[in-house]
Structure formats: C-alpha cells, structure tokens
Amino acid sequence: MRRNRFIATIAAGLGIIALVPVATALGDDAPAPAGQSIEAVTALGSAFTYQGRLTDAGSPANAVYALQFVL
Numbered sequence: 001m002r003r004n005r006f007i008a009t010i011a012a013g014l015g016i017i018a019l020v021p022v023a024t025a026l027g028d029d030a031p032a033p034a035g036q037s038i039e040a041v042t043a044l045g046s047a048f049t050y051q052g053r054l055t056d057a058g059s060p061a062n063a064v065y066a067l068q069f070v071l
Helices: 002-018 020-024
Strands: none
Touching: none
C-alpha cells in the first residue's frame, strides 16, 4: 500500500515537471512586442522526428540496406 502511494506520488511529480515547458511556452499572457509572434519570441529546437516503413517489393524489408537521407 505504501509502495503504491510512493509510486503514485513520483508519477504525479513527473507529470507536473513535464508541464513546465508547456507553461514556459505559453508565457505570462503579456502581449508580444509589436511585429513579433509567440513563435519568434520562444526558442525552438532544430530536432524533428520522422517515422516510416521500409519495404522491399511490398513486403517488410528484412535485410541489410544502405539508407541516405537528404533534406
């Protein structure tokens, strides 16, 4: 019982910590400087996530392949 309460407390704490970047991005409702949007004021990272599926003749690929990513 005590262990479950401890785990629930840790989970709740991590959930609150996870909301800090959201609250930071939303700001304090102060108007943005003239000519600037919230995107221009908030620092954004350069990383992105991409997910895809590698197939070979319509079937899932199951071998060694050389991949090249170009932006």
